Amino acid sequence: MAPRVIIRPCPSRVTSSALCLLLTTGLWGCKDKGPALAHLEDNTAFEQPDLGPTNDQGRRIGALIDLSPIHVAAHKKSAVLGYLHAGETVARSERAYDNDQCTQGWYAVAPHGYVCTEQATTTDLNHPTLRAMGLVAQREKSLPYTYAKTSQMTALYARGPRNTVLAQGRLGRGTVLAVVGSWTAPDESQEPQRLGLLTDGHFVRADDLRPLQASAFNGLLLGDQQGLPLGYVVRRGVCRWKLNGDQAEKLDQLEYHTRLALSGRFRTVQGERFWALDDETWVRHRDVTVIRDRHEFPDFARDDQKWIDISVITGIAVAYEGKKPVFATLVSVGRDRTGDPKQTASTARGTFRVVGKYITRRTPAGTEAQARDVPWALELESGQWLHAAPHHDRFGIEHTEGNIEVSPEDGQYLFNWSSPSLPPDWHGVVVDPAETTTIVEVRK
Numbered sequence: 001m002a003p004r005v006i007i008r009p010c011p012s013r014v015t016s017s018a019l020c021l022l023l024t025t026g027l028w029g030c031k032d033k034g035p036a037l038a039h040l041e042d043n044t045a046f047e048q049p050d051l052g053p054t055n056d057q058g059r060r061i062g063a064l065i066d067l068s069p070i071h072v073a074a075h076k077k078s079a080v081l082g083y084l085h086a087g088e089t090v091a092r093s094e095r096a097y098d099n100d101q102c103t104q105g106w107y108a109v110a111p112h113g114y115v116c117t118e119q120a121t122t123t124d125l126n127h128p129t130l131r132a133m134g135l136v137a138q139r140e141k142s143l144p145y146t147y148a149k150t151s152q153m154t155a156l157y158a159r160g161p162r163n164t165v166l167a168q169g170r171l172g173r174g175t176v177l178a179v180v181g182s183w184t185a186p187d188e189s190q191e192p193q194r195l196g197l198l199t200d201g202h203f204v205r206a207d208d209l210r211p212l213q214a215s216a217f218n219g220l221l222l223g224d225q226q227g228l229p230l231g232y233v234v235r236r237g238v239c240r241w242k243l244n245g246d247q248a249e250k251l252d253q254l255e256y257h258t259r260l261a262l263s264g265r266f267r268t269v270q271g272e273r274f275w276a277l278d279d280e281t282w283v284r285h286r287d288v289t290v291i292r293d294r295h296e297f298p299d300f301a302r303d304d305q306k307w308i309d310i311s312v313i314t315g316i317a318v319a320y321e322g323k324k325p326v327f328a329t330l331v332s333v334g335r336d337r338t339g340d341p342k343q344t345a346s347t348a349r350g351t352f353r354v355v356g357k358y359i360t361r362r363t364p365a366g367t368e369a370q371a372r373d374v375p376w377a378l379e380l381e382s383g384q385w386l387h388a389a390p391h392h393d394r395f396g397i398e399h400t401e402g403n404i405e406v407s408p409e410d411g412q413y414l415f416n417w418s419s420p421s422l423p424p425d426w427h428g429v430v431v432d433p434a435e436t437t438t439i440v441e442v443r444k
Contacts, residue, residue: 061107061121062089062130066200067427068120070113074099074106081113085359085427086201087133087180089125096123111423132197135180137359137427139416142408144359144375145178147212147390148196154208157187157195164188165195165203171370176212176391177204178360178373199360199373215393217257218409219317219329231260231275231288232330234315234396238287240277243269251281257330257395260288289396291316291328298351300439306419307439308386310404312337312347315396317406319417327413330396332389332405337398338444341384345401347442352380354418354438358428361387376411378418380440387411404442 063084071078074097084090092115096105102116107123115121122130137144152173157165165185171177181197195203220226233254240251248269254260260283265276273285294309301307301323309318312333319327339346356379362372370391377387386404388411389395395407406414415422418438422429431437 058125059092059094060089060125061092061109061115061117061123062125062127063087063121063427064127064129065120068115070109070115070426072113074101074114076101076116079432080430082423082426082429083358084115084121084425085137085199087130088136088425088427089130090425092123110425132181132183133201139359142388142412143214143390145180145199145373147176147214147373148179148209149212149391150175150177150204150208151210152208154205155187157193157203157205159185159201159203165193168202171204171372175370175372177371178375179204179209182206200362212390214390215395215407216409217330217393217395217407219327219407219413220259221327222325226261228291228293228318228325228328229262229264230291230328231262231283232291232396233258233260233287234289234330235287238283240281240283241274243267243274243282246270248272248274248282254283257393262290289314289316289330291318294318294325297323298441300351305436305439306417307441308414308418310440310442311444312349312398312442313444315398317404319414327417329406329410332392332394332397332399334400334402335398341402347400347402347404348382348384349442349444350382351439351441352382352384353431354378354440355381355431356428357415357418357420357422357431359415359422360427361385375408376406376415378415378438378440386414386440388415404440 063086066086067083069080070082070084072081091110093108096107096117098105102118104118106114106116108114117123135145150171150173154171155167156169156171158168160166163185165187167188178199179196180199183195183197183203184192185195187193194206196206196209197203220230233256236256238254240254242249242251246269261278263276263278267274274282275285276282301320304321307320309320310331315330315333317329317331318325334346336344336346341348358377360373360375361377363374371389374387375390377385379385384403388408389405390408392399420429420431420435420437
């Protein structure tokens with residue numbers, strides 16, 4: 001469900017460089033009268049018209065609130081297919097339709113579904129909210145927005161009267177957030193503040209933000225040139241070894257998160273098990289995380305069914321199409337690897353469908369290491385999430401409150417690879433219970 005939004009008339013002093021934004025959790029919105037409407041006799045739905053060329057930039061509709069719902073039918077009680085995010089636009093039908101559910105008009109949008117223009121969206125592409133939220137998600141990059149971290153405890157501002165901002169809370173030091181714009185406005189002290197605009201329309205002092213250096217770790221595409229087994233170094237001080245008969249000689253150290261191409265051969269020397277590398281050096285089994293071939297498969301691993309195999313004990317993930325592994329990486333799981341997720345910071349085990357996909361998910365305050373806008377979020381039917389973590393580099397190590405976290409680059413890959421696909425210009429998609437979707441199996 002979209003967050004509750006209070007809509008008020010736009011202040012007359014708001015300009016295109018300011019925001020027509022925000023009060024509670026959403027954004028300010030100006031009502032858009034729009035074109036003349038054709039009334040719907042049927043109060044539930046109508047056949048979706050041909051949108052024509054969807055690259056017509058003049059025939060688009062934009063979102064004014066944090067999450068603007070896209071319905072399966074022209075009725076507010078119909079199922080939600082997905083969401084648009086404030087500032088983003090999508091191709092729309094030429095005509096708008098009126099019914100008792102949306103007197104300002106329903107538009108069909110690409111590739112399917114309907115949005116209401118009463119509060120959440122507008123056909124005015126010069127609307128100040130669309131201009132202010134001009135930095136839309138960059139789906140081709142590992143992070144969809146510019147991310148920053150607070151350097152100290154700082155105020156969280158909302159827009160106030162007469163182009164001022166009012167403190168509505170505080171963010172702790174080290175909070176990670178996405179920044180989509182900037183503004184300068186006085187606060188309660190009447191001193192002008194340089195502000196960073198957040199994805200929900202709130203503001204933070206720009207002087208209290210520092211650029212975020214996200215992890216560069218990434219998994220590996222599997223194919224003819226590279227298969228399993230693979231090894232990863234997940235702690236400091238791990239060395240390569242040279243084996244001479246029953247003697248083992250320590251060589252140079254390997255960097256944290258080094259990926260190792262294992263030959264599949266292993267030896268035991270003085271009670272210690274070693275894996276052979278392609279360069280004829282060796283690594284100790286206890287020093288590395290090994291991702292091996294799987295020989296037994298669940299019943300659903302048929303044809304081209306996409307699924308992700310995750311081990312909470314080893315902190316690994318392998319993406320499969322049927323029984324073919326296509327991608328392997330490291331993940332962070334709950335700090336208590338084998339505990340009860342209802343009582344401890346552990347990851348629930350079982351087989352779960354992906355029921356939603358979102359370019360970003362705003363985490364509740366005080367959770368998940370203070371990351372507000374986690375990217376590439378897959379919602380599991382267990383209530384947990386698989387998403388990217390822009391704020392740490394502890395992949396392959398237990399670390400989270402229970403969600404499954406991957407690096408930004410891996411998150412982008414899994415998000416784009418997994419089914420169903422997210423339509424262009426949408427921020428999130430909700431999976432129909434009858435629809436084929438990606439399965440995530442979480443095991444020991």
